[in-house]
Amino acid sequence: MNEMRAVQYSEYGAVPTLVSVAEPHCPPDGVLIEVRATGVCRSDWHAWQGHDPVQLPHVPGHEFAGRIAEVGPEVTRRQVGERVTVPFVCGCGRCEFCLAGDAQVCPQQTQPGFTGPGSFAELVAIPAADLNVVPLPDSVEFVTAASLGCRFATAYRALTAHGRVQRDDWVAVHGCGGVGLSAVMIATTLGARVVAIDVSSVALLRAGELGAEVLVAGGDDVTSRVVDVTNGGTQVSVDAVGSTATALASVSCLRPRGRHVQIGLLQGRHSTPPLPMDRVVAKELEIHGSHGMAARDYPALLELVDSRVLRPDLLVGQEVGLDEAGAALAAMSQPAIRAGITVVRLN
Numbered sequence: 311m312n313e314m315r316a317v318q319y320s321e322y323g324a325v326p327t328l329v330s331v332a333e334p335h336c337p338p339d340g341v342l343i344e345v346r347a348t349g350v351c352r353s354d355w356h357a358w359q360g361h362d363p364v365q366l367p368h369v370p371g372h373e374f375a376g377r378i379a380e381v382g383p384e385v386t387r388r389q390v391g392e393r394v395t396v397p398f399v400c401g402c403g404r405c406e407f408c409l410a411g412d413a414q415v416c417p418q419q420t421q422p423g424f425t426g427p428g429s430f431a432e433l434v435a436i437p438a439a440d441l442n443v444v445p446l447p448d449s450v451e452f453v454t455a456a457s458l459g460c461r462f463a464t465a466y467r468a469l470t471a472h473g474r475v476q477r478d479d480w481v482a483v484h485g486c487g488g489v490g491l492s493a494v495m496i497a498t499t500l501g502a503r504v505v506a507i508d509v510s511s512v513a514l515l516r517a518g519e520l521g522a523e524v525l526v527a528g529g530d531d532v533t534s535r536v537v538d539v540t541n542g543g544t545q546v547s548v549d550a551v552g553s554t555a556t557a558l559a560s561v562s563c564l565r566p567r568g569r570h571v572q573i574g575l576l577q578g579r580h581s582t583p584p585l586p587m588d589r590v591v592a593k594e595l596e597i598h599g600s601h602g603m604a605a606r607d608y609p610a611l612l613e614l615v616d617s618r619v620l621r622p623d624l625l626v627g628q629e630v631g632l633d634e635a636g637a638a639l640a641a642m643s644q645p646a647i648r649a650g651i652t653v654v655r656l657n
């Protein structure tokens with residue numbers, strides 16, 4: 311059996327190391343993808359911390375791009391050599407949700423880097439490739455595509471499908487990590503006025519550069535400050551962190567008929583935040599959850615990236631090699647030194 315390089319951990323919280331493991335098998339309905347770039351995401355960090363249990367030893371990584379190296383016999387729409395990316399939620403391809411194009415909520419979904427080995431490796435296996443694998447326009451580089459697979463796509467869908475952001479709307483973005491900065495950029499591009507909130511001044515500075523009009527340092531009085539500066543609250547607010555405090559602040563800073571979109575995963579002790587449902591009724595607020603974006607919706611986003619209306623490449627803070635991927639994941643335990651997304655580049 312052939313071996314490949316992969317970054318793996320055998321224990322929660324132990325720094326992942328570069329090792330040699332067996333290459334994955336190509337599923338009959340799937341493909342093997344030669345990974346060329348893969349992002350380092352907060353969700354990988356959560357799994358590594360044991361917040362979201364995985365089978366050990368584990369290879370993380372779920373936002374990636376590369377070339378198809380092998381195609382299973384049941385696949386009809388994909389070919390060896392194609393440049394592709396994949397949503398972090400892969401659908402089964404057979405259930406009512408997948409058939410309706412909503413693979414992001416497929417009950418039998420798989421997630422590379424969570425339910426199985428991920429893309430911190432030279433090869434990754436993706437099932438139901440006709441549904442899940444998305445071809446890339448030639449102009450979209452692997453690093454850019456890897457950077458948009460999870461956080462950027464999630465922010466895009468949260469603001470467009472759920473938030474229904476209109477020109478001149480106020481949009482509050484709670485948390486300016488990868489997904490939050492993506493939301494700032496996308497909301498600004500949609501013509502909205504953005505209030506960015508974060509505890510890190512480095513992150514806020516970057517949010518300002520990307521178009522946020524008002525910067526608010528995170529703390530106890532976030533809600534009243536956002537309501538003040540927007541003259542009564544925002545039309546749309548996203549929690550891009552996933553904590554009790556940020557979810558609560560996000561719902562509380564909305565004006566009547568405003569829309570909260572929960573993007574940050576709520577895990578562990580943050581899994582059931584006490585939301586002010588009295589306010590939801592009185593102000594007719596909408597509460598949405600956003601879980602990535604299905605392959606069906608990628609072409610519209612990739613077109614905006616291809617035409618450079620949206621620039622996820624500007625959110626890439628640093629590129630590292632596969633040998634540095636474990637340290638990059640572990641570094642997420644500390645406040646960010648650099649703003650933006652870390653992408654692992656494979657040669």
Ligand SMILES: [Zn+2]
Binds near residue numbers: 351352353354460461
């Ligand atoms: Zn992610």
Ligand SMILES: [Zn+2]
Binds near residue numbers: 407
């Ligand atoms: Zn399905």
